[in-house]
Amino acid sequence: MRKIIFVFVGLALVVLLGTMREQKTSVPTKEPERVLPIAEFEKRITKKPFGIYITPQNSPVQPERFTGYHTGVDVEYEDITTEVPVFAIEDGELVLAKWVPGYGGAIVLKSNLENKEIYIFYGHLDPQGFTENIQVKKGERIAVLGKSQTQETDFERKHLHFAIIKNKLDLRGYVKTEEELNGWYDPLDFYKNLSTINEGVVWIVTRLSREKFLSLV
Ligand SMILES: [Zn+2]
Numbered sequence: 500m501r502k503i504i505f506v507f508v509g510l511a512l513v514v515l516l517g518t519m520r521e522q523k524t525s526v527p528t529k530e531p532e533r534v535l536p537i538a539e540f541e542k543r544i545t546k547k548p549f550g551i552y553i554t555p556q557n558s559p560v561q562p563e564r565f566t567g568y569h570t571g572v573d574v575e576y577e578d579i580t581t582e583v584p585v586f587a588i589e590d591g592e593l594v595l596a597k598w599v600p601g602y603g604g605a606i607v608l609k610s611n612l613e614n615k616e617i618y619i620f621y622g623h624l625d626p627q628g629f630t631e632n633i634q635v636k637k638g639e640r641i642a643v644l645g646k647s648q649t650q651e652t653d654f655e656r657k658h659l660h661f662a663i664i665k666n667k668l669d670l671r672g673y674v675k676t677e678e679e680l681n682g683w684y685d686p687l688d689f690y691k692n693l694s695t696i697n698e699g700v701v702w703i704v705t706r707l708s709r710e711k712f713l714s715l716v
Contacts, residue, residue: 533690534588534638536621536661537574541687546658547573549685553673560656567673570683571620571662576644583644585621585659587635588689594618596629596642599670602660603645603653604629607668617684618668622660623652661686 537543546559547569555563576583591610599605604626608619624642635641644659645651652658660672663684674680 534586535690536588536619536686537583537585537644537659540574540661541690543574543576544572544687545575549683549687550680565673567675568677568680570664570669570672570674570680571622571660572686574659574661576657576659577647579657583657583659584640585624585642585644587637587639587641588619589617590637591619591635593631593633593635593641594668596626596631598626598650599653601653601672602670603649603651603655604642605670606642607670608635608641609668616666618664620660620662620664620670622662622672623655623658625651627651663689 547553549569549572551569552567553563553569554566558565585606587608589608589610589612591608593606594609595605595607597605599622602622604622604624606621606624606629608621610617610619621642623645625645629642644657647657648654662672663686665682665684667682669682674682
């Protein structure tokens, strides 16, 4: 009996050591997953990138009613007549989901990235069926874009204004100074150094770029 127990314990040790060794030498290759807020995200930022200084005279959108540094990116969908869904890019809470002047339907997703609070903003959405103060999961469909030149978008073209705000909630789409612009991240930094593109909305980035992003937070 004792012999059997020894053999058993011996075998268990061999298996355990084997696993530990494997963990030590295995290298994470495609981690973590990033979810895009909308399909063809980067490719469709054709008019207003993050940080551009807009005036009614220089704006790529005419006529223009805004002036200042753009706090997010505009992703353009005027050519798409079907519904365009938007997705939660992280787990979090919808702390705001309502009609806001200048945006029409707007959503703010409050999230936590390794204990750092961020607010993720989506503007120009169809506000029908919005619910506030609910938890959503990364990758969950949270709304669709509002229709062009209607109340849904507050009479803007069909596009997504997407922004990532540091620390505290600030709904401004434009600010007067570069210093104020420091209250926002360039959303493309969240998606830098993409190593693989999956089908649909999930993009995979390298561990390095996630660390880089977190160092900016
Ligand atoms: Zn915008």
